[in-house]
Amino acid sequence: xxxxxxxxxxxxxxxxxxxxxxxxxxxxxxxxxxxxxxxxxxxxxxxxxxxxxxxxxxxxxxxxxxxxxxxxxxxxxxxxxxxxxxxxxxxxxxxxxxxxxxxxxxxxxxxxxxxxxxxxxxxxxxxxxxxxxxxxxxxxxxxxxxxxxxxxxxxxxxxxxxxxxxxxxxxxxxxxxxxxxxxxxxxxxxxxxxxxxxxxxxxxxxxxxxxxxxxxxxxxxxxxxxxxxxxxxxxxxxxxxxxxxxxxxxxxxxxxxxxxxxxxxxxxxxxxxxxxxxxxxxxxxxxxxxxxxxxxxxxxxxxxxxxxxxxxxxxxxxxxxxxxxxxxxxxxxxxxxxxxxxxxxxxxxxxxxxxxxxxxxxxxxxxxxxxxxxxxxxxxxxxxxxxxxxxxxxxxxxxxxxxxxxxxxxx
Numbered sequence: 001x002x003x004x005x006x007x008x009x010x011x012x013x014x015x016x017x018x019x020x021x022x023x024x025x026x027x028x029x030x031x032x033x034x035x036x037x038x039x040x041x042x043x044x045x046x047x048x049x050x051x052x053x054x055x056x057x058x059x060x061x062x063x064x065x066x067x068x069x070x071x072x073x074x075x076x077x078x079x080x081x082x083x084x085x086x087x088x089x090x091x092x093x094x095x096x097x098x099x100x101x102x103x104x105x106x107x108x109x110x111x112x113x114x115x116x117x118x119x120x121x122x123x124x125x126x127x128x129x130x131x132x133x134x135x136x137x138x139x140x141x142x143x144x145x146x147x148x149x150x151x152x153x154x155x156x157x158x159x160x161x162x163x164x165x166x167x168x169x170x171x172x173x174x175x176x177x178x179x180x181x182x183x184x185x186x187x188x189x190x191x192x193x194x195x196x197x198x199x200x201x202x203x204x205x206x207x208x209x210x211x212x213x214x215x216x217x218x219x220x221x222x223x224x225x226x227x228x229x230x231x232x233x234x235x236x237x238x239x240x241x242x243x244x245x246x247x248x249x250x251x252x253x254x255x256x257x258x259x260x261x262x263x264x265x266x267x268x269x270x271x272x273x274x275x276x277x278x279x280x281x282x283x284x285x286x287x288x289x290x291x292x293x294x295x296x297x298x299x300x301x302x303x304x305x306x307x308x309x310x311x312x313x314x315x316x317x318x319x320x321x322x323x324x325x326x327x328x329x330x331x332x333x334x335x336x337x338x339x340x341x342x343x344x345x346x347x348x349x350x351x352x353x354x355x356x357x358x359x360x361x362x363x364x365x366x367x368x369x370x371x372x373x374x375x376x377x378x379x380x381x382x383x384x385x386x387x388x389x390x391x392x393x394x395x396x397x398x399x400x401x402x403x404x405x406x407x408x409x410x411x
Contacts, residue, residue, distance in 0.1 A: 060112025069337020220380025286377020
């Protein structure tokens, strides 16, 4: 109930974007986790071809975040968000209707490009609309995203009893509804010219050393978040011998997110600088992996999952709040886009290291992947703490900005 009350404090556009993120994650996770099984068991594709289809989707999204961010700055975030959701509707629809390799590749490309468009655009729009309440807005954003990531797989597993096509059409239908809702509700905002071309914008952002250092320092957050879908579910299954144990990990996180996220963000926002809390959150995320490194069993895994979610709750809203502060407001979308490209590539390398540690650990060093993740988190925490000490991070917003500032942020 408190989440809904807090949600009502924001403009209608922000409320729609929060619900939109719930829908985006629900639609995504009810389909994508089951796509590989569909391609191999239902369509009889080889593992190599499945890898190509899934890899094309990831590459299309991760590699084009910068395009989505620049488009948001130049064309307006509203139109880019709508276009992204429309493309994902088409992409997921193709997964339902086609079984040829060309159609599957087209569906993967469209789905990936869609994410590359609306992910940075949504964050840029939310940042602009929320004004001085960015941290709270991104905290709510995290709540809705986490809830969607729990509901999606549960709904997907139920729909698979009918068939994969039903799942894909349902996911496409969710994105179609979101597309229409955004077109009807999201107000268009005046786009301020950046004063240079697209390449000039990219050079300006990439030339911001403090921003690039921050993006690289956040590799720990993205790498460890991804372990919610890799190492932690694997640990829960190993500890219980039950494939459904992975769902308990997500349930723990969703309940914690709904009850604690806003309280944590609001409490920390009033105390100290953002860099300090981001470093603390990353430290907690790293420490979350130590219980399972030394004590076998499901309880350490679930305790670690809870700590990981708490660390994310501490750090993530302030990370999102700080990103626009590195540069001019006219380049907010570009900053978000490049942030996700840089940190996404770095996190992919981090996940490769974790995967290697998991394979190596099977030979007798079961603690290795857990310690590896802990080191990732602590290294990122030290990086952010160092940037904070150097004064390289944007100044924390004032607790109570005047009304004039609030209005300018919405212009």
